[in-house]
Amino acid sequence: MDGVTSDNPPGTADPAALRPLLPSPLVEVADPRFARRGLRLLLKRDDLIHPDLPGNKWRKLEPNLRAAAASGTRSLLTFGGAYSNHLRATAAAGRLLGFETTGVVRGEELAARPLNPSLARCAADGMRLRFVDRATYRRKTDPEVLAAVAPPGAFVIPEGGSNAAAARGCEALGRELRDVADVVGVACGTGGTLAGLAAGLGRGQRAIGFPVLKGGFLEEEVLRLQREAFGGRRGDWMLDERFHGGGYAKRTPGLDAFADDFEERHGLPLERLYVAKMLYGLTTLAEEGAFTPGTSVVAVITGTAR
Ligand SMILES: *Cc1c(COP(=O)(O)O)cnc(C)c1O
16 A cells, blocks of 8 residues: 555545646656757656555546545546446455545446456445446446445446546646646547646647547537636647547557657657557657657657566
8 A cells, every 4th residue: 555654644625635746847858850950848747746646546536536525425436348447446445545436347247357457456445336238338427327326425437437626626727837847648448538638838839649539529618618617728739539449448569669668769669548549649650751840859758567
């Protein structure tokens, strides 16, 4: 149970007690594919913010944990797939801060199997797991479905942790990058991180989101989150839909080769579901000549390889 010290006793409910490493470190790496074109590559190490709530999961959960505590509840409910980083971060937050947590998991059949390592971690952190079939999962926010799975008074955090509060939490990521970046790349699942990041950037800076899911629905979703969080479209951002590799958790030989090589060059194990796809995208854009010489390219390392 690392992370629990006498300074942050379980039950404080105050995320500040977890002493996140903020602002997260920014480190330049020498990569010939960028240097050759007169570009700098910097890594924004959000993966180092907290060992149990890494990356954008910290930035998105923190305001939600505050809102939950302020509303007087110590019970959280959220949703995810069998390998959801968000479920794991929520379970860890519950253990560290004294929230009771319930995770609604997509896939009824999973209940009959041994838990995978990700769900086992959730359970070990005290999360109550409720497995539902895919049809029910699609209707997960309907009042009657919620009533069946949620403990009374539970604070509901959406799938992937993305809501207006989460997007506002990610605005700080953009602000931390003012004056140091021209272009910022980030991997996208629900788009909450991109929505906030872009809003926090300054004039002349732009963000590129790399969706890891196939579908082309994300533009509308990022806009919706920006409207809810900030009242309208904010910042200069776009999506590059070419690097999902076939869909969530799908891989291609090209992506695997890129990630293995990047790890070896830079001595940094890559989270493969999101971070590797984003870096593959940024590197491809650099090699395509998409950035003018002199550009500082920042890659947001949103999570940890496990
Ligand atoms: C959850 C997650 C994302 C996606 O963030 P969204 O805000 O849902 O777009 C990106 N990278 C990592 C490592 C994640 O765990």
